[in-house]
Amino acid sequence: xxxxxxxxxxxxxxxxxxxxxxxxxxxxxxxxxxxxxxxxxxxxxxxxxxxxxxxxxxxxxxxxxxxxxxxxxxxxxxxxxxxxxxxxxxxxxxxxxxxxxxxxxxxxxxxxxxxxxxxxxxxxxxxxxxxxxxxxxxxxxxxxxxxxxxxxxxxxxxxxxxxxxxxxxxxxxxxxxxxxxxxxxxxxxxxxxxxxxxxxxxxxxxxxxxxxxxxxxxxxxxxxxxxxxxxxxxxxxxxxxxxxxxxxxxxxxxxxxxxxxxxxxxxxxxxxxxxxxxxxxxxxxxxxxxxxxxxxxxxxxxxxxxxxxxxxxxxxxxxxxxxxxxxxxxxxxxxxxxxxxxxxxxxxxxxxxxxxxxxxxxxxxxxxxxxxxxxxxxxxxxxxxxxxxxxxxxxxxxxxxxxxxxxx
DNA sequence: TCTGGGGTCCTAGGACCC
DNA sequence: TCTGGGGTCCTAGGACCC
Numbered sequence: 201x202x203x204x205x206x207x208x209x210x211x212x213x214x215x216x217x218x219x220x221x222x223x224x225x226x227x228x229x230x231x232x233x234x235x236x237x238x239x240x241x242x243x244x245x246x247x248x249x250x251x252x253x254x255x256x257x258x259x260x261x262x263x264x265x266x267x268x269x270x271x272x273x274x275x276x277x278x279x280x281x282x283x284x285x286x287x288x289x290x291x292x293x294x295x296x297x298x299x300x301x302x303x304x305x306x307x308x309x310x311x312x313x314x315x316x317x318x319x320x321x322x323x324x325x326x327x328x329x330x331x332x333x334x335x336x337x338x339x340x341x342x343x344x345x346x347x348x349x350x351x352x353x354x355x356x357x358x359x360x361x362x363x364x365x366x367x368x369x370x371x372x373x374x375x376x377x378x379x380x381x382x383x384x385x386x387x388x389x390x391x392x393x394x395x396x397x398x399x400x401x402x403x404x405x406x407x408x409x410x411x412x413x414x415x416x417x418x419x420x421x422x423x424x425x426x427x428x429x430x431x432x433x434x435x436x437x438x439x440x441x442x443x444x445x446x447x448x449x450x451x452x453x454x455x456x457x458x459x460x461x462x463x464x465x466x467x468x469x470x471x472x473x474x475x476x477x478x479x480x481x482x483x484x485x486x487x488x489x490x491x492x493x494x495x496x497x498x499x500x501x502x503x504x505x506x507x508x509x510x511x512x513x514x515x516x517x518x519x520x521x522x523x524x525x526x527x528x529x530x531x532x533x534x535x536x537x538x539x540x541x542x543x544x545x546x547x548x549x550x551x552x553x554x555x556x557x558x559x560x561x562x563x564x565x566x567x568x569x570x571x572x573x574x575x576x577x578x579x580x581x582x583x584x585x586x587x588x589x590x591x592x593x594x595x596x597x598x599x600x601x602x603x604x605x606x607x608x
Numbered sequence: 609t610c611t612g613g614g615g616t617c618c619t620a621g622g623a624c625c626c
Numbered sequence: 627t628c629t630g631g632g633g634t635c636c637t638a639g640g641a642c643c644c
Contacts, residue, residue, distance in 0.1 A: 497638080
């Protein structure tokens with residue numbers, strides 16, 4: 201029985217995943233700069249990355265950087281299918297697989313060395329099998345901790361394997377840029393650079409007190425632990441979600457109450473349905489309104505009791521959006537609306553409504569309508585039935601396949 | 609001339625309670 | 627005479643991740 205200090209963690213990360221699948225499906229795309237997406241780059245092939253194209257970049261900028269870039273994609277079902285195939289391979293080596301996104305997972309292979317040899321050999325064997333069975337390039341990092349395994353897989357990219365031997369952790373981390381630390385994004389990186397901290401070695405040397413004064417107590421101490429390699433998180437099954445949300449980009453639309461009502465109705469309907477499918481109810485509703493120039497505001501409200509009723513949640517969302525808009529009368533156009541449900545409770549645990557009173561009866565009726573709609577949709581599909589403004593709403597411009605993928 | 613959708617966590621101020 | 631401290635919940639905003 202290995203102690204936690206002896207655990208061996210493997211981080212596996214599919215390279216340029218969506219783009220790699222597209223190049224497999226259409227061999228004429230191999231070796232070419234391609235991007236998956238349209239308005240925004242969801243994934244870029246390594247050939248495109250050589251031009252500076254990166255995920256999250258607006259499509260027009262990608263075209264400016266790389267005029268020959270080809271935009272392809274939309275094979276969402278294929279992405280999911282192949283990613284599942286890869287995870288099946290992982291399970292042949294260990295039952296302890298923590299999937300953290302469609303193209304990434306942690307594996308605890310501490311107990312697998314007796315069967316498959318040293319950690320490096322396991323990493324190599326997994327990479328080989330994934331390549332043979334799916335055609336996809338996979339990068340793997342191996343180390344004693346999750347954080348270090350993840351850093352190692354980033355160093356291994358593209359299509360490589362990096363093993364950090366026990367005892368070599370600090371030396372491995374020291375020269376690497378701070379941006380490789382999990383949780384260091386552009387804002388934190390800028391602040392660290394301004395303090396003369398460029399490498400993870402310098403980050404570790406800075407120490408917790410300085411980092412806490414720079415970045416706040418929680419972020420500072422967490423970063424100090426990661427840089428000093430004393431983080432010991434285990435590989436676990438993912439926890440249940442703490443919030444469920446949906447958003448819709450609208451282009452540039454003049455502020456219009458009816459548009460807001462329809463869009464929020466549509467979004468809340470989707471989100472509430474997903475929540476009911478996982479048998480939960482929400483106490484907090486949050487609405488985000490984004491204006492031009494990426495200026496955005498959020499308004500939230502916590503209900504006296506949890507609800508899973510589409511109508512109740514929609515009314516709350518619409519009211520919150522009204523407040524947000526009223527607080528910003530100078531804004532003439534909105535570009536995005538988002539709804540999020542949080543403070544989630546298991547529905548079975550809810551206090552049953554008292555069987556009398558008009559309000560209780562109304563709630564019971566809403567509950568019944570939602571269940572009926574859910575059941576019909578399960579049988580006949582989303583478009584079969586719904587509230588009128590939702591059914592006829594024209595905001596569903598993003599491919600449904602992508603939504604389902606994102607929801608997975 | 610600012611681009612998708614789905615999430616997590618942290619901070620900070622205010623209300624309220626003891 | 628408004629002085630002390632601690633805890634919880636709510637709200638708004640922001641950073642970050644895939």
